[in-house]
Amino acid sequence: MLNPGQGRGPDSGVAGGSSNSDPFPAGLRVLVVDDDPTCLMILERMLRTCLYRVTKCNRAEIALSLLRKNKNGFDIVISDVHMPDMDGFKLLEHVGLEMDLPVIMMSADDSKSVVLKGVTHGAVDYLIKPVRIEALKNIWQHVVRKKRNEWNVSEHSGSVEETGQREDGDNNSSSANNEGSWRSSRKRKEEEVDEQGGDDKEDASSLKKPRVVWSVELHQQFVAAVNQLGVDKAVPKKILEMMNVPGLTRENVASHLQKYRIYLRRLGGVSQHQGNMNHSFMTGQDPSFGPLSTLNGFDLQALAAAGQLPAQSLAQLQAAGLARPPSLSKPGMSVDQRSIFSFENPKIRHGQMMNSGGGGNKQMNLLHGVPMGMEPRQFAGGGQMRVQQQQQQLSGGRAVGQNVQSSGMMMPVGGGPSMLQQQQQVMLSSSVPRRSETSSGSRVLPAAATTQSVVFNNFSSELPRNSFPLASAPGISVSYQEEVNSSDAKGGAGFGNPSYDIFNSYPQQYNNNNDWDLQNMGMVFNSHQDTTASAAFSSSSSTQRTRAEHVQNHHQQQQFPSQSLNHMNGGGSVRVKSERVAETVTCPPATTLFQEQYNQEDLMSALLKQEGLPLVDNEFDFDGYSLDNIPV
Amino acid sequence: MGKCMQGFLDEQFMELEELQDDVNPNFVEEVATLYFKDSARLINSIDQALERGSFDFNRLDNYMHQFKGSSSSIGASKVKTECTMFREYCRVGNAEGCLRTFQQVKKEHATLRKKLEHYFQASQ
Numbered sequence: 103m104l105n106p107g108q109g110r111g112p113d114s115g116v117a118g119g120s121s122n123s124d125p126f127p128a129g130l131r132v133l134v135v136d137d138d139p140t141c142l143m144i145l146e147r148m149l150r151t152c153l154y155r156v157t158k159c160n161r162a163e164i165a166l167s168l169l170r171k172n173k174n175g176f177d178i179v180i181s182d183v184h185m186p187d188m189d190g191f192k193l194l195e196h197v198g199l200e201m202d203l204p205v206i207m208m209s210a211d212d213s214k215s216v217v218l219k220g221v222t223h224g225a226v227d228y229l230i231k232p233v234r235i236e237a238l239k240n241i242w243q244h245v246v247r248k249k250r251n252e253w254n255v256s257e258h259s260g261s262v263e264e265t266g267q268r269e270d271g272d273n274n275s276s277s278a279n280n281e282g283s284w285r286s287s288r289k290r291k292e293e294e295v296d297e298q299g300g301d302d303k304e305d306a307s308s309l310k311k312p313r314v315v316w317s318v319e320l321h322q323q324f325v326a327a328v329n330q331l332g333v334d335k336a337v338p339k340k341i342l343e344m345m346n347v348p349g350l351t352r353e354n355v356a357s358h359l360q361k362y363r364i365y366l367r368r369l370g371g372v373s374q375h376q377g378n379m380n381h382s383f384m385t386g387q388d389p390s391f392g393p394l395s396t397l398n399g400f401d402l403q404a405l406a407a408a409g410q411l412p413a414q415s416l417a418q419l420q421a422a423g424l425a426r427p428p429s430l431s432k433p434g435m436s437v438d439q440r441s442i443f444s445f446e447n448p449k450i451r452h453g454q455m456m457n458s459g460g461g462g463n464k465q466m467n468l469l470h471g472v473p474m475g476m477e478p479r480q481f482a483g484g485g486q487m488r489v490q491q492q493q494q495q496l497s498g499g500r501a502v503g504q505n506v507q508s509s510g511m512m513m514p515v516g517g518g519p520s521m522l523q524q525q526q527q528v529m530l531s532s533s534v535p536r537r538s539e540t541s542s543g544s545r546v547l548p549a550a551a552t553t554q555s556v557v558f559n560n561f562s563s564e565l566p567r568n569s570f571p572l573a574s575a576p577g578i579s580v581s582y583q584e585e586v587n588s589s590d591a592k593g594g595a596g597f598g599n600p601s602y603d604i605f606n607s608y609p610q611q612y613n614n615n616n617d618w619d620l621q622n623m624g625m626v627f628n629s630h631q632d633t634t635a636s637a638a639f640s641s642s643s644s645t646q647r648t649r650a651e652h653v654q655n656h657h658q659q660q661q662f663p664s665q666s667l668n669h670m671n672g673g674g675s676v677r678v679k680s681e682r683v684a685e686t687v688t689c690p691p692a693t694t695l696f697q698e699q700y701n702q703e704d705l706m707s708a709l710l711k712q713e714g715l716p717l718v719d720n721e722f723d724f725d726g727y728s729l730d731n732i733p734v
Numbered sequence: 735m736g737k738c739m740q741g742f743l744d745e746q747f748m749e750l751e752e753l754q755d756d757v758n759p760n761f762v763e764e765v766a767t768l769y770f771k772d773s774a775r776l777i778n779s780i781d782q783a784l785e786r787g788s789f790d791f792n793r794l795d796n797y798m799h800q801f802k803g804s805s806s807s808i809g810a811s812k813v814k815t816e817c818t819m820f821r822e823y824c825r826v827g828n829a830e831g832c833l834r835t836f837q838q839v840k841k842e843h844a845t846l847r848k849k850l851e852h853y854f855q856a857s858q
Contacts, residue, residue: 137800138772138800138803138804138807139768139772139804140765140768140769140772140773140804140807140808141803141804141807143764143765143768144750144753144765144807144808147753147758147761147765148753151753182803184796184799184800184803209803210799210802210803210806211799231803231806231807232746232749232806232807232809233807234746234749235749235752235753
């Protein structure tokens with residue numbers, strides 16, 4: 103290009119056939135793995151002719167170690183399917199999981215089954231041997247595509263990476279102010295989730311920061327660490343330490359943890375209700391990952407399909423133990439995921455849809471993908487039990503508040519929507535008690551409970567995927583949990599989520615509790631009547647003060663979850679304007695008929711509470727919220 | 735590629751020739767050398783497996799898969815055809831067919847080798 107007369111020099115661009123002025127994709131770093139020396143030599147020559155930087159390797163193990171040593175040393179991997187020391191698909195899985203690089207499979211075998219396997223395992227392409235140079239010239243597209251997908255996914259997946267910015271679309275109502283602050287506060291919150299310290303802003307500005315792809319392997323590591331620490335006690339910092347994965351930040355772990363918690367909750371609910379839906383969930387009880395994997399695998403695929411989840415991650419997740427459907431981008435899949443989860447809480451989904459509409463779908467997938475890799479173990483261990491407890495409680499009626507607390511996982515026994523709520527509630531409750539101790543005290547408790555439920559409502563619409571609809575929003579449930587664990591002082595955990603959203607819409611500073619005061623709360627509530635969620639929150643707390651506290655506390659906490667929520671909603675939506683919340687809450691009339699009514703009541707009480715009126719019935723409120731929250 | 739090569743080598747071989755340039759003037763010959771060295775090894779393995787008489791078709795098919803892969807890489811069309819036949823016999827578990835076909839494989843392989851040797855000598 104620069105020197106067209108040079109022939110095959112790097113500048114000639116001849117091989118690439120590209121325009122002379124643009125050297126890209128020259129220099130693309132390719133790792134080619136094939137036990138056939140003849141093929142290897144030919145491929146190397148061809149790739150060099152394409153102006154790529156080639157490293158050849160005749161052993162999969164060597165290739166893996168090369169990749170591991172130079173995590174960022176390669177852009178793409180081309181691997182043969184049949185190799186003596188390791189199956190090409192296995193290598194594919196590893197690469198996807200650990201390095202998240204695009205992998206092209208090749209083989210002399212052109213049978214459909216093998217090609218399909220490549221697809222399902224997450225290969226970005228499948229070349230039939232003998233490979234021609236034309237086929238290699240364009241492999242760079244996979245690198246670009248992957249990067250783009252990852253970036254998009256991160257935006258929506260609620261991962262720590264910023265993405266908040268992109269979500270403006272959904273937040274039309276939020277002022278730029280809010281958005282900015284919301285996002286940053288969200289980020290901040292996320293950081294602070296367990297550390298209270300706005301430490302990491304590093305990612306805030308890195309729009310381009312490479313997303314962490316939670317491959318199956320990585321996720322398994324994560325789950326192992328979480329299990330070891332205890333689901334409720336696992337904090338990102340410790341998890342990160344235990345995982346000891348280079349390049350992984352606490353932020354990444356925190357956001358993933360949030361999703362995981364949501365996922366667990368959802369599992370709890372799902373298994374209860376949907377025996378068949380997620381068989382994996384059902385068997386969540388036992389740590390076997392198997393069934394879950396199928397479900398997860400499915401979701402993963404959906405996610406991948408939707409392009410939300412990097413194909414590789416998906417593949418990996420699946421490979422890890424789940425079915426592996428690494429379809430890269432099939433929006434359709436997400437739908438499935440939704441349905442899967444929606445079984446349990448169909449309403450929830452609907453509710454969630456309100457804001458995100460399509461986003462919900464997407465979100466669902468996203469979230470779905472994320473937790474997919476999670477092992478049900480956690481769920482089984484704690485969630486299940488908790489769920490069960492919850493169920494009993496739930497079935498008992500409203501006494502959710504109490505019961506909820508006992509079970510970490512909310513199992514929407516009552517039905518879709520309620521399930522979610524319950525789950526959330528459960529989550530809340532478990533955390534609530536803690537909070538009360540540390541934070542403002544008893545009041546915190548109820549507030550927390552309610553908040554959760556409220557949160558649920560708000561988010562459920564947004565995130566069909568998470569039983570914890572709120573999760574998407576300020577990550578209520580998740581963050582809640584985390585927050586509770588990590589920051590006892592955050593009484594307002596419950597509030598955090600829903601209120602977060604609500605508050606988000608207001609130009610408040612999220613970084614501090616101070617920002618949230620009763621007034622704000624009131625504003626929020628008043629303005630969004632429909633937002634039962636918010637109402638729920640307020641009503642749940644026994645006193646205004648509590649609420650305020652919660653709000654504030656929660657606010658911080660919410661930051662964390664909100665991120666995910668935002669992601670879920672595709673950005674803007676996460677903000678969860680109060681309006682939005684309202685929407686969610688009131689959605690799916692059919693299923694949430696009862697709940698809606700209930701919500702209204704709660705909303706009222708919430709409003710009343712705001713006014714300083716005594717909360718009528720915490721339990722009631724609590725329950726109400728949960729129901730409302732689940733727009734299923 | 736002259737007439738003598740027709741049928742023995744397909745367009746893939748021509749692809750290889752196109753990869754050859756001033757910077758890599760002997761590329762094709764290098765590849766061919768590598769191919770014959772590697773394929774000899776494979777032929778050996780298959781021979782031994784067949785002689786054992788155990789007829790582990792899976793294993794045989796595996797070997798042949800590799801052999802076919804590299805043969806197709808250099809464009810050895812006739813060898814490739816025989817490989818395909820062999821694999822088919824493996825698939826149906828026809829030991830006799832495998833034995834017979836393998837003889838063909840070896841024959842074509844040897845023929846190609848000679849032709850290429852002449853070819854490279856001629857082009858030098």
